[in-house]
Amino acid sequence: MMNKQYVLITGGAGFIGSHMAEWYVNNNYQVVIIDNLFRGKLENIQHLIDQGNAVFEKLDLTEYDDIKQIAELIVKYKPFQILHYAAINGTQYFYDTPEKVVEVNSLGTLYLMKAIVAAKKTVSNYKPLVLFASTSENYCEPFNVPTKEEDLTYFRLEQDRDSYAVAKMVSEFYVKLYCQKIDLDWIVLRIFNVYGPKMVGTKYGQVIPEFFNRIENGEYPLKIFGNGRHTRSFIHINDHVEMTTRLVFSDKLVTNTVYNLGNDYEISIKELGERIMKKFNKVPKFEFLEEREGDHLRRSPDISKLLSIIGEYEFISLEDGLDTLIKK
Numbered sequence: 348m349m350n351k352q353y354v355l356i357t358g359g360a361g362f363i364g365s366h367m368a369e370w371y372v373n374n375n376y377q378v379v380i381i382d383n384l385f386r387g388k389l390e391n392i393q394h395l396i397d398q399g400n401a402v403f404e405k406l407d408l409t410e411y412d413d414i415k416q417i418a419e420l421i422v423k424y425k426p427f428q429i430l431h432y433a434a435i436n437g438t439q440y441f442y443d444t445p446e447k448v449v450e451v452n453s454l455g456t457l458y459l460m461k462a463i464v465a466a467k468k469t470v471s472n473y474k475p476l477v478l479f480a481s482t483s484e485n486y487c488e489p490f491n492v493p494t495k496e497e498d499l500t501y502f503r504l505e506q507d508r509d510s511y512a513v514a515k516m517v518s519e520f521y522v523k524l525y526c527q528k529i530d531l532d533w534i535v536l537r538i539f540n541v542y543g544p545k546m547v548g549t550k551y552g553q554v555i556p557e558f559f560n561r562i563e564n565g566e567y568p569l570k571i572f573g574n575g576r577h578t579r580s581f582i583h584i585n586d587h588v589e590m591t592t593r594l595v596f597s598d599k600l601v602t603n604t605v606y607n608l609g610n611d612y613e614i615s616i617k618e619l620g621e622r623i624m625k626k627f628n629k630v631p632k633f634e635f636l637e638e639r640e641g642d643h644l645r646r647s648p649d650i651s652k653l654l655s656i657i658g659e660y661e662f663i664s665l666e667d668g669l670d671t672l673i674k675k
């Protein structure tokens with residue numbers, strides 16, 4: 348058997364992580380996946396395991412006892428890239444269990460970094476690239492839209508929603524400081540809303556699959572938090588994977604820095620709802636609910652830094668991207 352290179356993906360049974368795993372396998376790499384299956388599903392990666400291209404370990408990044416096992420996995424497989432996607436994601440969790448969100452999303456990164464430090468001590472000349480999946484939520488209500496990487500990130504102590512952002516900000520720091528300490532290259536991706544197949548569509552999921560789910564289950568009019576004028580910028584998962592991998596494999600990659608990663612096409616939640624309802628041949632009609640506390644009005648990335656590395660990029664349109672979610 349050919350001696351393939353390994354990549355480690357935390358949260359690899361989840362939405363983005365499993366699509367990343369698929370890309371690496373399709374491009375002749377082997378993947379080591381760590382996930383505690385909190386929201387991820389084995390079925391997302393079972394085919395990769397069955398083909399012998401993925402190793403799966405059910406481990407919890409917040410369990411101190413699991414650090415040793417993670418370090419051993421790193422020593423065994425020596426992944427040339429470590430992609431850290433494991434976290435609690437899903438806006439409703441930020442409101443319902445904010446203390447758990449802060450704990451898992453910060454401690455998980457700290458423990459992963461400790462495992463990397465421990466592994467590096469035993470493997471000579473080991474220099475993996477560490478990629479951390481951060482978030483556009485760190486810009487809170489952005490000072491500028493489109494938002495650049497150097498725009499301010501901040502959190503509001505009075506808003507439970509920011510449990511997610513504060514943990515991601517602390518994690519960015521952990522990744523930077525620990526990598527600096529042991530001389531590893533790192534990049535932080537501030538990811539703007541991703542959508543696509545395999546995404547969770549329950550109330551603990553994300554807006555696009557949730558709208559699909561509710562409409563399919565007969566909800567009419569469609570319920571929207573707030574007045575629907577909030578905006579977001581959605582990137583299809585295929586574009587997300589393509590841009591990320593172009594970036595990390597680029598000869599021009601600049602490491603030890605932050606990149607916004609998203610599609611800069613901005614759309615209001617109401618218009619998004621209209622477009623999805625039309626896909627189901629429904630006349631758009633809405634019921635507006637009380638706004639979620641601390642929600643952000645606008646979000647759209649300035650991606651010029653990313654494009655300066657990967658070159659011009661043609662995105663999948665929202666219209667075409669939404670079609671990939673329609674059950675045949």
Ligand SMILES: NC(=O)c1ccc[n+]([C@@H]2O[C@H](COP(=O)([O-])OP(=O)(O)OC[C@H]3O[C@@H](n4cnc5c(N)ncnc54)[C@H](O)[C@@H]3O)[C@@H](O)[C@H]2O)c1
Pocket residue numbers: 357358359360361362363364381382383384385386387388406407408409431432433434435436451455480481482483537538539540541542553
């Ligand atoms: N989906 C988006 O639009 C988006 C936007 C910005 C940032 N991100 C970030 O990208 C990453 C992936 O997001 P996603 O949408 O695929 O979410 P997801 O929930 O599908 O994936 C996260 C995975 O992490 C796993 N996990 C959670 N806690 C864990 C723990 N303690 N130990 C081990 N595994 C654990 C979950 O089971 C899940 O499989 C997350 O870090 C998220 O914060 C996602």
